[in-house]
């Protein structure tokens with residue numbers, strides 16, 4: 001995707017955190033229309049610039065197939081879809097709740113897959129475009145205290161690579177994003193280095209227009225470099241963060 005200007009984008013989980021930063025970043029880059037999708041629309045105007053000319057609120061719980069179908073009908077001009085909605089349940093592999101495990105998988109893997117399956121024909125029909133999938137470095141190296149989240153994001157990474165192979169011939173790129181920690185509600189209370197959502201979004205949008213298909217934004221670039229040099233050393237470092 002060489003330019004974002006005049007595109008129509010949809011961002012899931014647009015009401016806070018990285019999703020909120022995506023809406024602002026896409027507006028800055030000249031995107032013509034943005035569907036700001038969120039589970040609840042009541043408070044969207046408190047966090048997102050609902051510029052009536054360019055931003056369209058859209059109700060979307062990514063685990064609800066009926067809402068996904070309604071979103072497809074309402075947003076038939078999309079060519080860039082940011083699969084951003086995410087869920088993180090705290091807990092180690094031996095003690096995490098089953099509800100938490102199921103929720104993280106339902107949102108992070110199943111939701112991403114179902115939104116992609118539903119919108120692929122839309123994007124193809126509009127002449128092609130891209131899905132941007134918010135994965136994490138934890139897709140390939142586990143933080144033991146986030147066991148369900150790691151597993152769901154590893155599944156989503158695998159699913160994204162499969163989707164990429166099927167969608168590329170249809171003129172649709174699948175761009176996978178692997179951030180390090182980001183300073184949002186998701187990691188509130190976790191004492192760790194964190195990038196700003198704005199820096200992450202800047203690097204993702206730069207990578208997207210540069211044609212990168214795997215993006216390691218902000219401080220994730222250094223962690224990825226270290227992981228490529230010595231995977232076991234990075235695994236041991238993360239294992240120490242229980």
Ligand SMILES: NC(=O)c1ccc[n+]([C@@H]2O[C@H](COP(=O)([O-])OP(=O)(O)OC[C@H]3O[C@@H](n4cnc5c(N)ncnc54)[C@H](OP(=O)(O)O)[C@@H]3O)[C@@H](O)[C@H]2O)c1
Pocket residue numbers: 012013014015016017018019038039040060061062063083084085086087107111134135136137178179180181182183184185186187
């Ligand atoms: N924060 C980090 O350190 C970090 C690092 C790497 C990757 N990521 C990924 O970046 C993405 C954004 O994370 P964030 O830090 O902005 O998280 P966040 O602050 O916890 O926000 C999560 C967003 O996802 C939405 N969401 C959750 N379940 C949903 C569902 N079933 N349907 C639709 N929306 C749903 C939330 O909506 P509600 O307000 O309705 O709950 C909220 O808008 C996620 O995919 C996350 O895994 C985050």
